[in-house]
Amino acid sequence: xxxxxxxxxxxxxxxxxxxxxxxRYNEQWHYTAINLPQAWDNETGxxxxxxxxxxxxxxxxxTDLAGKLLPGYDFVSDASISGDGDGRDPNPEDTGSNSDFxxxxxxxxVGAATNNSTGVAGVSWxxxxxxxxxxxxxxxxxxxxxxxxxxxxxLNVAGVPSNTNPADIINMSLGGQVACAPSSTMQFAIxxxxxxxxxxxxxxxxSKADASAFTPAGCSGVITVGATDRSGNRAFYxxxxxxxxxxxxxxDTRNNPSNGVLSTINNxxxxxxxxxxxxxxxxxxxxxxxxxxxxxxxxGEALTILKQTARPLSASQCNRSxxxxxxxxxxxxxxxxxxxxxxxxxxxSLTAAPTSLSLNPGGNATxxxxxxxxxxxxxxxLTLSGQPSGVTGSFNPNPTSTNSALSLSVGSGVSPGSYxxxxxxxxxxxxxxxxxTLTVTQPQAPPPPTASLNGTLLTLxxxxxxxILCAEEIxxxxxxxxxxxxxxxxxxxxxxxxxxxxxxxxxxxxDAGDLFAWxxxxxxxxxxxxxxxxLQLRLEPYVAPQPLLRPAQIFPPCQ
Numbered sequence: 001x002x003x004x005x006x007x008x009x010x011x012x013x014x015x016x017x018x019x020x021x022x023x024r025y026n027e028q029w030h031y032t033a034i035n036l037p038q039a040w041d042n043e044t045g046x047x048x049x050x051x052x053x054x055x056x057x058x059x060x061x062x063t064d065l066a067g068k069l070l071p072g073y074d075f076v077s078d079a080s081i082s083g084d085g086d087g088r089d090p091n092p093e094d095t096g097s098n099s100d101f102x103x104x105x106x107x108x109x110v111g112a113a114t115n116n117s118t119g120v121a122g123v124s125w126x127x128x129x130x131x132x133x134x135x136x137x138x139x140x141x142x143x144x145x146x147x148x149x150x151x152x153x154x155l156n157v158a159g160v161p162s163n164t165n166p167a168d169i170i171n172m173s174l175g176g177q178v179a180c181a182p183s184s185t186m187q188f189a190i191x192x193x194x195x196x197x198x199x200x201x202x203x204x205x206x207s208k209a210d211a212s213a214f215t216p217a218g219c220s221g222v223i224t225v226g227a228t229d230r231s232g233n234r235a236f237y238x239x240x241x242x243x244x245x246x247x248x249x250x251x252d253t254r255n256n257p258s259n260g261v262l263s264t265i266n267n268x269x270x271x272x273x274x275x276x277x278x279x280x281x282x283x284x285x286x287x288x289x290x291x292x293x294x295x296x297x298x299x300g301e302a303l304t305i306l307k308q309t310a311r312p313l314s315a316s317q318c319n320r321s322x323x324x325x326x327x328x329x330x331x332x333x334x335x336x337x338x339x340x341x342x343x344x345x346x347x348x349s350l351t352a353a354p355t356s357l358s359l360n361p362g363g364n365a366t367x368x369x370x371x372x373x374x375x376x377x378x379x380x381x382l383t384l385s386g387q388p389s390g391v392t393g394s395f396n397p398n399p400t401s402t403n404s405a406l407s408l409s410v411g412s413g414v415s416p417g418s419y420x421x422x423x424x425x426x427x428x429x430x431x432x433x434x435x436x437t438l439t440v441t442q443p444q445a446p447p448p449p450t451a452s453l454n455g456t457l458l459t460l461x462x463x464x465x466x467x468i469l470c471a472e473e474i475x476x477x478x479x480x481x482x483x484x485x486x487x488x489x490x491x492x493x494x495x496x497x498x499x500x501x502x503x504x505x506x507x508x509x510x511d512a513g514d515l516f517a518w519x520x521x522x523x524x525x526x527x528x529x530x531x532x533x534x535l536q537l538r539l540e541p542y543v544a545p546q547p548l549l550r551p552a553q554i555f556p557p558c559q
Contacts, residue, residue, distance in 0.1 A: 017041055020115040020125075024270060027262050028120060029230060030249035034282060036123060039289060039333035044114070045126030046292035051110050051284055052152035052167035054145060055103030055174065057094035057133035059266040062104065064112045064119040065129070070165040072131035075148040081138045088160065094266070098137035101265040105273050106173045107131060108264030109281035111288065119270055120262055123285025123333075126292065130167050135174060142215070145174065146189035149200075153193040166198075168291050171284040172216060173203040173277030179212070180219035181464065187219050194221040199291075199299045201225060201284045203276035210241035218243050223303055226326055227251070227279040230259045233317045234326055238276055240318065244327035246306050247313065250279035286333045294340050304347060304374070309335035347374035348430035350423060352406075353492055354529040356437040358521065359410045365531030367406040367436060368492065369395065369423060376428025377401075386422045390414040391438065399427070408438070416442045441521055456502045456515075456539070460487050462494045462558045463527070469494060470558035490558055495527040500537040516542035 018040040019025070031037065050070065060069055072092035076082040083097040094101055111129050112122035134140045134148040151157045154166025170193070180187050193200060200222040204211040211226070212218040217239065227238040227250025234240065235250050251260035251274040260272030261279075283306070290305070291297050307328035318326035339345075351370035359365055371380050379399035387393060390411030395404045406423065417440055424433045454476060462470040474485050490496070498519035505513050517537045518525045528535075 018044070020121045021117050022114060022119055022121045023117070024119055024262060025121045027258060029259075030251065030261050030278075030282065031121065031123070033228070033230075033232065033249050034286070034330065035332050035334040036286075039286070039337050040125075042334075042337050043289045043293050045111065045124035045289055047126050047128055048295070049124070049127045049169070049288045049291045050130055050165055050167045051124070051127050051288050052130040052132055052170045053103060053107045053110060053281070053284075054132045054134050054148045054152060054170065054172045055106050056099060056101070056135045056137075057092045057103050058107055058131035059094050059096075059101055059104045059264070060131070061268075062108075062264050062266070063268050064108060064116070064264050064270075065104075066113055068111055068113055068122075068127075068129050070128050070130045072133070073148070073151060073160065073163070074133040075144045075151070075160075076133060076136050076140060077144055078141070081136050083136045083138075090161070092131045092133040094133070095136075096266060099266075100273075101271075102173070102273075102277065103131065103133070103135070104265055105261075105263045105271065106171065106277060106281045109261065109278065110171060110285045112264055119268075120264065123282060124288035124292070127285070127288040128165070130163075130165055139176075140174070142176075142185050145172070145216075146185045149189045149193055153196045153198045155192060155196060169199045169201065169284050169287050171201045171281050172222075173275075173280045175203060175205050175214045175217050177205070177207060177209075177213060178215050179465075180215040180217075183464070184215070186215050187221075190216065190219050190221045194299060197298065199223070199287055199297075199302050201280050201287065203280040204244055205239040206237040206275050206277075207239055208237055209239055210243070211239040212241055212243040214239065221299075223283060223306070224327075225276060225280045225283050227274075227276040228313075228330055232313075232330060234313065234319045235274065235276075236319075237274070238279075240320055240325040242324065244325065245303060246283060246310050246327050247330045248279035248282035249330075250274055250276050283331060286331060286336060289333065290336060290340060293337060297340075305336050305339045306331055308345060308347065309339050344375040346376040346428040346430040348372070348376075348380060348425055348427060348432040350425050350432045350434040352423060352434045352436045354436070354531075355434075356439070357408075357529045357531060358439040358441050358526065359408070359532065360441050360534050361410055361412045361414050363533050364407065364409040365529070365533070367408065367531075369404045369406055369434075371400055371403050371425060373401075373428065373430075376430065378428040380425045380427035382406075383424045384421060385424065386420050386435075387438070388414055388417075388419055388440075391419070391421075391440075393421075410438075410440055414440050416440050456500055458485060458537075459499045459501065460490070460558065461497045461499065461555070462491065463497055464494060468555055471555040472558045487558075490530050492530040495529060496558075497525055498528060498535060498537070500539055501542075502539060510542055512542065514542040515539035 114121040114125040227235040229252040253260040310329040312329035502515040
């Protein structure tokens with residue numbers, strides 16, 4: 001209040017951030033990028049937290065890993081490609097045969113011995129590391145990796161001794177370009193490990209493609225990590241897409257090796273590498289710090305905190321038309337640790353099923369909207385945007401405290417095309433959105449009145465990719481040329497193909513002389529979602545090299 005005083009404030013004491021004395025720490029730019037030095041002021045990691053690294057094995061004699069390694073295992077079962085001359089054994093050592101010591105590099109990033117005046121620092125100074133070898137220089141099989149994953153979590157694997165040091169966090173900097181089907185070896189293993197409460201971190205892949213087309217990056221139940229370069233942009237090689245959860249530094253060594261991630265390799269050496277393989281262990285290490293601070297940390301809570309505290313990448317930083325292709329953004333270690341001690345923030349997420357559907361003008365469908373609230377009880381208001389003129393949608397209920405149903409209708413004058421519809425929700429100070437793709441198709445001309453429909457068998461096949469899962473039949477008994485027919489109570493978690501067949505010669509087989517058709521769009525057999533209507537088939541003479549059996553004699557019902 002004195003006129004001669006311009007302002008007054010406390011004269012706070014400022015201190016340097018905790019800086020490890022490892023001589024090459026100053027080359028690890030990737031730690032500053034995620035605010036790790038600030039995080040170390042609050043947490044450097046506990047030896048009670050165990051991180052398993054499923055990879056190419058370990059160079060266990062490295063000085064910067066001394067005192068950090070727990071007993072692991074070698075899961076490479078094929079002796080012809082193992083590189084160590086045998087199959088599975090208790091020794092996860094990287095043989096060095098054509099190896100780039102990928103696993104040792106990943107392990108060092110998670111938790112190299114730190115502040116020991118040697119080499120480099122690790123993200124989690126105190127964590128103990130469980131090295132698991134599932135890859136040789138020629139890669140590794142899904143079966144071996146799935147067994148390694150179960151063993152890492154402390155689950156039983158036939159023919160292998162029990163893991164006496166089950167991991168809290170499991171890093172898999174590996175993958176292949178094959179979609180992770182819901183019924184697959186890898187997804188089943190991930191489901192079992194998730195049920196055991198373990199946190200799984202996986203690399204998104206380095207193919208500049210949608211991560212959902214890769215395993216395990218596209219599997220559910222894992223934290224999928226994309227890579228950024230030294231400038232904080234999505235690295236040129238990094239996979240992208242809606243399956244990305246967060247980003248972490250992966251580097252770019254094209255013009256300067258020191259722009260890569262620096263970590264341990266063989267013979268007490270260190271090397272710079274680039275890749276989403278290098279990004280994932282940053283996340284695994286930060287999770288180890290979080291688990292050290294809060295032992296009860298759950299996988300769901302961990303992912304939520306990482307996403308809520310990440311720094312979003314813009315569309316230009318993501319090098320994509322949508323910043324959503326880089327997930328929640330670049331992880332922030334300090335902010336994630338701070339969130340553990342802060343009151344939980346309100347969070348909202350939305351899901352849609354199905355996420356894509358096709359309708360003719362005049363058609364309609366229902367989309368189920370899942371509404372998941374955290375840390376607030378207010379109802380959520382839902383809105384729809386992105387639809388073309390003539391497409392209407394209404395939610396029931398809205399606002400909602402549980403889930404809702406979106407009823408879509410396509411007017412008769414809507415132009416054919418593909419439209420991205422956005423479902424947005426807000427409540428309790430939190431917002432979220434999910435998207436569905438609506439394809440408005442060109443209606444097909446009705447079939448010519450050349451034959452009665454009486455006796456025509458309509459068969460709906462439930463499919464997953466090229467695999468038929470089930471079949472449902474309706475026989476048309478009315479002696480008419482067109483009439484509505486419905487398949488009821490179908491599972492909405494799969495797609496369907498529609499077939500029509502009239503057994504003209506009455507022999508029970510689809511063969512020459514019968515009338516037959518698949519429902520097609522643009523000349524191709526169409527994949528249908530539950531809710532499609534006004535579909536039209538044009539039956540034509542069946543021509544094939546051999547007769548087909550009636551589908552209901554082969555496949556189970558879809559109900």
